[in-house]
Amino acid sequence: MADLALTGAEREFLRALRELGVGYLIVGLGAAVLQGADTVTADIDIWFQDRSDPRIAEAAKKVGGVWVPGHFGMMPPMLGGTLEDRFDVVTTMSGLDDFAMEAARTKTVVVDGEPLPVLPLDRVIHSKRAAARAKDLAVLPALEAALAASVANLDEG
Numbered sequence: 001m002a003d004l005a006l007t008g009a010e011r012e013f014l015r016a017l018r019e020l021g022v023g024y025l026i027v028g029l030g031a032a033v034l035q036g037a038d039t040v041t042a043d044i045d046i047w048f049q050d051r052s053d054p055r056i057a058e059a060a061k062k063v064g065g066v067w068v069p070g071h072f073g074m075m076p077p078m079l080g081g082t083l084e085d086r087f088d089v090v091t092t093m094s095g096l097d098d099f100a101m102e103a104a105r106t107k108t109v110v111v112d113g114e115p116l117p118v119l120p121l122d123r124v125i126h127s128k129r130a131a132a133r134a135k136d137l138a139v140l141p142a143l144e145a146a147l148a149a150s151v152a153n154l155d156e157g
Helices: 008-020 028-034 054-062 099-104 121-131 134-156
Strands: 024-027 044-048 065-068 078-081 087-090 107-111 114-118
Touching (some): 028 044, 028 114, 028 134, 054 065
Antiparallel strands (some): 024 044
């Protein structure tokens, strides 16, 4: 989890999203690391329910950040300013259901005192398999080991 320790601006941005009621999920390897996967990632993949939601810009502005919603097919959405470039705004998720269905499966993981909605590890694995990119397939053993360990811990508890 130390790999995803949040900067003050990141923590405040995520808090502002929650307080403003913006639907989002932490997905990808960031979500996996937060659930005990023995791997690392440099960014935080964030999936918004609605990238056109003006409250995203409001949350970014509260912390001195900038929200650039992007233009479909021309420029990807991004966060900047005090939020730098660690957030990777996800526009599609391979092999997953729509946002509402995946959000219903969400786990909450507390990072630096902030409760974060996180895509469950089994769904991260499902998405990585569906994407089938070499870099996704390469991390599957670590993700599957983390899932097996979490299931074993539940069985013991």
